[in-house]
Amino acid sequence: MQIRRAKRQELSDRGMDPYPVQLPITHTIATIREKYGHLQADDHSGDEVGIVGRVIFSRNTGKLCFATLRAGDGTEIQAMLSLDKVGEQALEGWKELVDLGDQVFVRGEVISSRRGELSVLADEWLMAAKALRPLPVAHKPLSEEARVRQRYVDLIVRPEAARIARLRVDVVAGLRQELTSRGYLEIETPMLQTQHGGAAARPFVTHSNALDIDLFLRIAPELFLKRAVVGGLERVFEINRNFRNEGVDSSHSPEFAMLEFYQAFADYQEMATITRELIQEVARSATGSEIVTRTDGTLIDLSGEWNRIDLYESVSTALGEQITPDTTRGHLESLCDAAGISVAPTWVPGKLVEELFEHHVLPTLDNPTFVMDYPVDTSPLVRAHRTKPGVVEKWDLYVGGVEQATGYSELVDPVIQRERLTEQAALAARGDDEAMRVDEDFLRALEHGMPPSGGVGVGIDRLLMNLTGYGIRETILFPLVKPER
């Protein structure tokens, strides 16, 4: 660092700005690769260009120096500096003052070297941005912690990191385009809420000085998107961050991106079909195929129709006995004990059925599967099933062993919704800090008449995980990490 600081000063002393405000750039590296890729070994194009790139490798051989320059998009080109082209002073300056990690400008002719490497043979070089810190060795992988803490370094030395960042952009853009083309409006709803709702989760709490009230970072946008549907915005979606004050592991981040979309006059079956089409479309547009190869070599086949199985039936089959919404909590608890599932006293019977599902059925699902018809006591925002008693019209979509999306026929009856939220508030009063609260303004909106609607939530980070096979911290550019020291 001290040596590089001195080099920075030396550049200034020689009249070369280490951080010039403008450079006579004429081409991107990608453009040159495209335009001159046909050059044969030792060909000279006769065309002069000005390029910038970060020095990734440097090979100085006395009177002829080579450097590999990499642009932000990951494309690379070789720069060559020869004594007879740039002169003794410029060549000495290059050797003395340019380090790995520096961004440099090179003006010169596009050629192919004797070994056939596409190169810019410099007539002149300038510093574009002097790096004071050394780049980690480019041929050894950074530790996972270093990659996450210093993503800017990770992005420079590991093209795969940049690829994932770009894939995320493509996935989000694909979802947006597909929904927009289906007539959905993208709206923005509050992140700071006076009441949290729409999911079972512990919220982050903050405080408004101006209003002197506590505010919650949203755990879900659901209740506001539904208000929009009440108001006649019949197809709406939002892609943005939710915040949950809960555990952090390889599939959970305290802030995570979520797509929620609602459609009036659709039910959960129709929403399942739309969700499948959305994910298939995004897989095609972002990765080129509906059969995704993950980094560990395993395949996820997203093509065709996806299975729809019944939650209670699948659990019953796995256990070899009939489990229904009427099965007693005591019996469910003994089944959980037998499976080694530890049960919290606050858990309702439906929660125990879901646990049994995750333990006995989930590991057997490999291809994308919609699990249909959930217990009513864990789903306070979903309407009762039209024919099956004790369950609601809700599905969870499992892909690659993780919950990828959830969809409802929304509960729009304001009277029943009030009853359900009142039950939730009672649970909260008994110490369940994930239970929902009674949101009077939301109920007032429902009382104005919400059309029968379907709604879906899709985890963006999880979608990226399923399309790449990476953990959540690789799919989020700057995940939350504990401060150093």
Next chain:
RNA sequence: GGGUCGCUAGCUCAAUGGUAGAGCUGCGGACUUUUAAUCCGUAGGUUCGGGGUUCGAGCCCCCGGCGACCCA
């Protein structure tokens, strides 16, 4: 929340309880066709922090920090 493993030079990693090391990076030198260039030379350390055991601790014990994985 529980368990396991890890933390040593800028980076990636070694080191029976007995003088802290290698490769790459860096620095100095040679080299006009190199691809992680090569060759010669050289520098580089609060072994995550604190405490304990010991003649002696990177290593053993305790507490704490940070991370990874598994389980709930």
